[in-house]
Amino acid sequence: xxxxxxxxxxxxxxxxxxxxxxxxxTVVFGKLEHFSKEEKSIDDTIYRLLGTDKYLVTWIIQIxxxxxxxxxxxxxxxVDESYTPVSRDKANVYAVSILNGFEPPEHL
Numbered sequence: 001x002x003x004x005x006x007x008x009x010x011x012x013x014x015x016x017x018x019x020x021x022x023x024x025x026t027v028v029f030g031k032l033e034h035f036s037k038e039e040k041s042i043d044d045t046i047y048r049l050l051g052t053d054k055y056l057v058t059w060i061i062q063i064x065x066x067x068x069x070x071x072x073x074x075x076x077x078x079v080d081e082s083y084t085p086v087s088r089d090k091a092n093v094y095a096v097s098i099l100n101g102f103e104p105p106e107h108l
Contacts, residue, residue: 059098061091069094071104081106 058074069091072082083104086094094104 061095063088071098073103 056075060072060074062070062072064070064085067088068085069088070083070085071091071094073080083094083106086104097104
């Protein structure tokens with residue numbers, strides 16, 4: 001037999017389902033938008049942390065587990081150039097060169 005009042009449960013489940021679908025869609029499309037960006041730029045948080053608006057050039061030095069060192073030059077919030085990984089010995093020379101106004105040599 002038909003019991004009145006059960007329709008509100010179906011309506012509540014329907015509304016919750018719509019909210020879940022909308023939430024999932026915004027997450028998926030947000031992730032896809034992140035991958036569609038082709039320009040390499042620094043995240044705003046890192047940009048504020050580094051204070052690259054104060055300096056003409058910002059250098060990032062990265063060291064991996066094998067003691068290879070990578071230098072990257074940032075201008076206008078973009079990675080302008082990234083250099084080939086080098087050993088720590090060469091990285092010491094590169095760092096001194098950068099501090100004296102020179103750039104590391106480019107490797108093929």
